[in-house]
Amino acid sequence: MEETVQAKTDYQLEFSGKGSEFFSVIIVNWLLTVLTLGFYYPWAKARKLQFLYGETSLNGDSFSFHGTGKEMFKGFIKALLIIGFLYGLFFLFIYLKSPFMGIGILYLGVLALLPFAIHGSYRYRMSRTSWRGIRFGYRGDRKEFSLNFFKWLLLTICTFGIYGSWMSINMRNYILGNIRFGDVEFNSDGDGGDYFMLNLKGYFLSIFTLGIYLFWWQKDLFEYYINNLSMSKDDKEIALNSTVTGGDFFKLAVVNILIIIGTLGIGYAWVVTRTMKYIFDNIELEGNIDLNLLSQTEDNYKDATGEDIGDFLNLDFVM
C-alpha cells in the first residue's frame, strides 16, 4: 500500500466501468421495472448508482453507494404524497373555478420544495457514499440554505435573470463547501462575476461560430467548476485540476451521438461509461493530505425523500 508521505502525494481518480457491464445493469433494471409496472424504479436507481460509484476508484479503492431501493422507495412514497398533495390543491382550485389561484399554488409549492429537495438530496446521497468505509457527508443547514435560496432567487427575478450566475455559484459554493469526506472538508470558491463573464463569452462566441464554440464553452465551465474546488484538512490541502479540452469534448459528443443513433439508443450504456471515463481521467488531484489518515466523522442518514422529490422535479445533481 501507499507509503505515508508528508510531501506531495499522488492521487489517482479513475472510472473503470465497462459499457457491456453497464448495459447489463440497465437492461436488467429495465426488465424488472417493466415487469413490476414501474414499482422497481427506486431499486433500479440504487443498482445503477451502486454500479457507477463502484466502478469509480481513488488510489485503487472503489467508492461505494450504500443507498438501498427500500430507502429510496420510502422516499419515493413520501415524495409522491407531497407532490400529490400539491396537485390535489391545484385541482381543488380548478374545481372551485379559480384556476389562477390553483396554478399559483402549484408553482409556489414546487418552488418552495426546491431547496428542500436539493438539501435532502445532498444529505442522503453524501451520507450513503463512502470510500474505504469512510463516509461522505453534507453539513449544510436546511433553514440557512432555504433562506439563502429564496434571497438569491428574488435577486435573480429583480435583475431579470442577471443575478442567475451569482445564484448558481453561490449555491455551489454553499453546497460543496459543506461537503465532508471524513475529516476532510470540501471548499468551492467560484465567483459569480467570473462565471457571468464566462457564460457571456461562451454565448456570443457560440453564436458567431455557429455553435462550434459550444464545446469550448462546456470545457471552460467544467474547468471553472473543477479548478475552483479543493479539499482541506488542518493546514493540508488537495487541489483539483481539470485537463479536459474543447476538442476532446467535441470528439466525445460526436462519437456519443453516432453511438446513440446507430444503436437506436441501446448504446446509451457505452455513452455513459466512456463519458465518465473521460471525465475522471481528466481530473487531477494534487496536494499533501494523506488519505490513509482520514477518519470517520459523518453520520448515517437514511431519509431519501429529498432525493426522490428531486427526481420528480427532474433536478440534476449540481455536482
Next chain:
Amino acid sequence: MKEETTGVFFDGESAIPQEVVLVFDSTKDVLAFETNNGQQHCWELNDVTFEVKSKKMYLEYGKDPIQNIKITDSDFIGKISIFWKNRGNQSWYQKLMDMGIKAHIGFTVFIFVIIGLGYFYAIPWVGEKAVIIIPEEYDAHLGTTFFAENILFNNIDVEKTKALNLFAKELNLKNTKKLKFTVLDSPIVNAFALPDGNIVVYRGILKTMKNYDELVGLIGHEVAHVNNRHSMKMLCRNLSGYLFVSTILGDANGVMATIGDNVNSLQSLSFSRNFEHEADVQGFEIVVLNKINPKGMSNLFKRLQDEEKGVVNIPEFLSSHPVTTERIKDVNEMIKMKPFKFEENLKLKKLFLEIKN
C-alpha cells in the same frame, strides 16, 4: 474447504489500510483474520456481504462501523464466487446479472416485443374501455369549453347557421345526443365535431360543394364521430399511450423516451385514421337511410383532394382528416356493394342553396 489469501482491511473508523491474512473456512462458515494490534476477528459468513467491483472483491461486515476487506487475488475471488453460488446465497438479481450478454440482449428484444404488443393492442383497447366509465356529461363539458375557446377568433354566420340547422333537422341522423350546427365565416376548408354534439362547419368547405348530397355526406361523417364519442376515445388513447410510454421508458434515457413519444404520436395518427374510416362507413349508412345519393360523399372527398393540391390553407384538414385516395376508393366500393335508393329532396335542395349562396 479452507482457503487462505491476503486482503486489505479497513476498520470503518479510519482509512488506514492494514494488510491481513484471511482464512476462509467453509466448514465452520467463518472468515478469520488477525489485525496488527493482535486482535482476532471472526466474521460469520451469513453476515458478510460480498461484492465484486472492478475485478476486486469487497467484503463488508457490521453495521456501525462498517468494516471492509478488499481482496485482489483473482484465484481466491473465483473460488469464493463459486462457493457462494453453490450455497444458493446468490441473490436473484445477481443471477439475472450473471446470465450474460446474450440473455440480456434477449431481454431487450423481449421488452421491445412487449412495447410493440402494448402499443398495437393493449393501449387502443384500454383507451376504448376507459371511455365507458367516463360520464357523457364530461364530453359535453369538454366540447363546450373547446367551442367557447375556438369561436372567440371567428365570426358566426347567423343566417347560414340557422339554415344549416334546418337542413340537418330534415335528416334522420340516428343521433343519441342533441346536435347543434354552427357555420363560421372563414375561408378555411374544414369542419369538425365536438364531443358535446356541436358540429362546426367553415364557410370555406360549404363553398367547395356543388350539390346538397355532399353536405349530407359531410354531416353524416361528423355525426358518426359524435355518436361514437371519437374525441373522447382519442383523448383516452393518447393519455393511456402517454402513461405507457412514461412507465416503460421512464428509467431509460432521453433518446429512447423521444423515440417512444414519436411512435406514440404516429400510432395515434393511425388510430385517428381508423376513426375516420369508421365515420365514413357510418356516415354512408346515414346518407342511405335518408335516401340521399351517396355519390355525394365521394364527390365531396374528391373535391377536397383537389383542393388540397391547389390551395395552401388546408393543412388543418389534412392533418386530422386526411382525404386519401384510399378513402375515396372505400366509399366508391360501398356505393357498388351496398344497395341504396335515392330520390330528389327539394326541401334540402332549397336550404342548401341558402347555405351556400
